[in-house]
Amino acid sequence: MDCIFCKIIAGEIPATKVYEDEGVVAFLDISANSRGHTLVVPKQHIRNILEMDDATCTDLFVKVKKIAVAIKNNLNADGLNIAMNNEKSAGQIVFHAHVHIIPRYAGVNEIFNRTKYTYKEGEMEEIANGLRVKF
Numbered sequence: 334m335d336c337i338f339c340k341i342i343a344g345e346i347p348a349t350k351v352y353e354d355e356g357v358v359a360f361l362d363i364s365a366n367s368r369g370h371t372l373v374v375p376k377q378h379i380r381n382i383l384e385m386d387d388a389t390c391t392d393l394f395v396k397v398k399k400i401a402v403a404i405k406n407n408l409n410a411d412g413l414n415i416a417m418n419n420e421k422s423a424g425q426i427v428f429h430a431h432v433h434i435i436p437r438y439a440g441v442n443e444i445f446n447r448t449k450y451t452y453k454e455g456e457m458e459e460i461a462n463g464l465r466v467k468f
């Protein structure tokens with residue numbers, strides 16, 4: 334399979350790894366948004382969160398939390414953003430699931446860009462009512 338992250342996991346191409354266990358690997362993003370920008374990746378080839386089984390998802394996000402704490406402490410970050418791009422419309426470029434941990438340093442590149450969306454009157458209630466998420 335022609336997947337850049339599978340190749341990193343297999344050791345076929347290099348990456349600056351910061352963590353590895355049986356389920357996940359974490360390495361520095363080659364095109365960093367900040368110093369220490371890290372990607373946490375399940376070893377299993379899964380397209381994104383929309384196709385992820387619960388066990389993989391649980392393991393991935395528990396590891397994201399642990400790695401985030403380590404990054405904050407080791408790099409003296411003041412905070413961090415955690416992001417995941419799922420599908421092209423959300424900016425996904427590499428179609429092997431991964432979570433971005435982006436350390437933030439006070440006074441440096443600390444703004445997380447948000448696209449604004451203004452709800453129409455009653456639209457928030459309409460959306461919430463329509464969703465009715467059930468597991």
Ligand code: 5GP
Nearest residue numbers: 337348360361362363364418424425426427
């Ligand atoms: P996304 O799919 O979430 O938009 O972004 C994929 C991320 O993977 C990008 O931030 C990009 O810089 C990173 N990336 C792509 N190819 C490589 C690579 O070969 N090595 C590393 N370390 N990061 C990569």
Ligand code: ZN
Nearest residue numbers: 336339378429
């Ligand atoms: Zn893959």
